[in-house]
Amino acid sequence: MAGVSVDTGGGGGKKAVDLQIPLVPFIDMLAMMITFLMMTAVWTQIGKLQVSQSGGPSDSSEPPKPTLQLNLTLTEQGFKLTAGADSVDIAKKADGTYDGGKLVEKLKAIKKDNPDQRAITVMAEDSIQYQNLVLAVDKCLEAELPDVSVSAAM
């Protein structure tokens, strides 16, 4: 029988003072816990990016404040950010990927000038890959623009 002997001292007494801690049930319990936890473990962390389709009903009860019309268009060449009458193109990086860092910079600058701005419409061409759309939505959320609408580019 596995156990740990603990010498509790007291040399002069008549009664045996050695204490045996039973380790087998403890090891059994640990083995059961490990089995259960291994079976129920979730190794991938999954999340969601909430968007609405352009033209759908808004779920907020308060009427939206008049803010800037902010559009982000994804094209084969890169991002095209339109804020009211102003427009800026963000070209793809040299390796052919979309420049998310620069987009966040621009969006944060707009957010700084318009602190009440919450809404942005992301438009994409038909050929744009889903991962690039997700990247654009992710960057909008990073720049504290939580009301993201998605629509097709005209």
Place this chain on the structure above:
Amino acid sequence: MSRHLENVIVKPGKRPGKRLSKSKVFGSKFAKGKHGTNIELNLTSMIDVFVLLVIFLIQQFSADGDLLFMTDKIRMPEAANFEQIVRAPVVQISADEISIEGARIAQVADIEGEEYWNIPALEEKLRDQKKAYEMVRAGADGAEGFKGDINIQADKAVPFKIVKRVMYSANQAGYFNINFAVLAGGGGSAAAADDAEKSKG
């Protein structure tokens, strides 16, 4: 006399040379007598390992369970600013097919050439799900109304043309809160994980 003979007359059989008999490696092969057969199992280090494993696995534990059907056909994109995913109908879009809750609805190749925006089979299935939800929840105490949540789990290489049509079909069926399912990643996930924890709480 007899002592002298003991040193000279030795028992026949294998015996090592003087140097080998002193060797730590080979000396024991010629040792006399039996070894003890009791082996003391070192339990302390084993229990230490078990405890560490349990702590690590408890940290990984999630009571939410798997809300999405993970398949090798769908490689999900990564995002950093995500929220905690909630239970809702899941529309899966792989490179080949569109399915809802694991049941195939349409082939991507078939719908790619179509002119109109919606996918009739998907729309019908979503309407059925909405009706079923409302019927089941109508009589339940403290039932929340239909929120119109839907999770889209798409492969990262799927063109927006397909995603757009799925979104349009969901919209037509009354699902307005569209959630893109993503994997945690893309840098800054710690902040996002904190947000996820807050929304969980």
